[in-house]
Amino acid sequence: MTPAAPLLPPADWRDFLALTKPRVMTLVVYTALCGMLVAPVSLHPVLGFTAILCIAVAAGAAGALNQWYESDIDAVMKRTAQRPLPAGRMDRQAALHFGVGLGVFSVILMGLALNIAAAAILAISILFYVLIYTVWLKRRTPQNIVIGGAAGAFPPLIGWAAATGQLALLPVLLFLLVFLWTPPHFWALALFVKIDYANAGVPMLPVVAGEKVTRQQIGLYTIPMAFVAIAPWPLGLAGPVYGAVSILTTGWFALLALRVAVRTTTDGDKMLPEKALFKYSILYLFVVFGALVVDRWVA
Template identity: 80%
Template sequence: MTAPLLPPPLLPPADWRDFLALTKPRVMTLVVFTGLCGMLAAPVAIHPVLGFTAILCIALGAGAAGALNQWYEADIDAIMRRTAKRPLPDGRMDRQAALHFGVGLAAFSVLLMGFAVNIPAAAILTLSILFYVLVYTVWLKRRTPQNIVIGGAAGAFPPLIGWAAATGDIALLPVLLFSLVFLWTPPHFWSLALFMKSDYAAAGVPMLPVVAGERMTRTQIGLYTIPMAAVAIAPWPVGLTGAIYGIIATLGTALFGWMALVVTLRTRAGDADAMKPEKRLFKYSILYLFLLFGALVVDRWLS
């Protein structure tokens, strides 16, 4: 006679901080900022209440994408040191709760954007969530070293959403801002992947340093920095921004290019602790986007 199967032990109710952690608040900060700057750079003013609602929807949509990403990747998050303490791999939350939270948050953000702001902004927000969850997380990340290249589009949508929330359409400037974030993502993320290579290898994630080696990754960082620099400066010579943005973008991009060149030309570092140039590039790349998007808004207001 076989023993009866016992139900799995119930996890304690998740704390509100665990739900907040699911939304990846650090990543959300940059997403919200670029979306806000896209909205403020638009040629028409949006009502403050509608503007606040649009930014709230962008934040909720980004949080939903982060939650669904962690729901799907709980197995590999448990292997990697950088992610092992997240709510799901650490056993502080049930996967079903994370799934329901992510889906509910996504639906609410899109519906609120559509009803309160406008349909174009809601459509782009929907596309950004689906792209991050289905294209990057489910399809690309575990299958190809080009995952972050194609998947980088997901994080590039917020300026388009912010602009569309204010104007109801899309123009050349937000397309350039989208392209900037899209081209910025590979050097930004690969600089992180270089000193997190062992974690990705252990989790079986085919990040470029794992499958192609450090030399190829460094070369690709340098190659992607070139078109990124061109797109970053482009709004000034084509007359979409003034000298304030142009000068700050030129100087900030020159520093990014120098740091990327140091990483590109560097020989194999040997271990993560020795990778100071890579860590500096990763940290500066975040500041770089804040700097450029902030300069864009200041330029708009003072021009």
């Protein structure tokens, strides 16, 4: 007779919070808020708060479902081994119910409080991250983060749609900016944690194609990202404040990416250029999106 599996103690609230990936959620909420604030329609503060709440909850749902599905590979990666599921602090079924519940709640509330367009894009973003990136792409192709990066690019579209009920060229450019920013941002991280991915059997680009190809791809993706980042200014969608900030910050991003792209050896330096690019890339997105909001306010 097979012994029954040991019962896990009730999960702590901090474990449920950890399932939502709060650090990732911060950038999601920020870019969505910026998309909302630069829209030509001003939302009532209560509706604006509700929209941001829905986006945050939806991001938490996607994070929870991602960890539910990937608990096996999280267990063999150093940076994820202490998450609630691989660490044995939570039952997988609880994580699944939590993620589904958050997702359904966020989409319904967005549709009832704001509009159907925003709710539809919100639902697509959750499904894209969970089904397209997590389930279909991540374990099958080194292009996982390229295609899957679209999931993280939806928030500015959702923020704009929440305010206006429709889309326009500016939020589409913001979507493309995050979409093209994701590969150099994530591959910079993958270069110095590639052993983790290799141990987990995840075909990240540095694992299957090597460091040289990954570095080249970081450089190549930075080129269209730079054009898209600066584009709102010459297209008349943003003013000189955004133009100046986007040129300066994107130029620095390009220099860091170039430094990573041309490297031929990593012996003895602990991947310092790669870590510098990864850390700056996060700050970069915060500054560029913030500059767009400031530019709109001073216009």
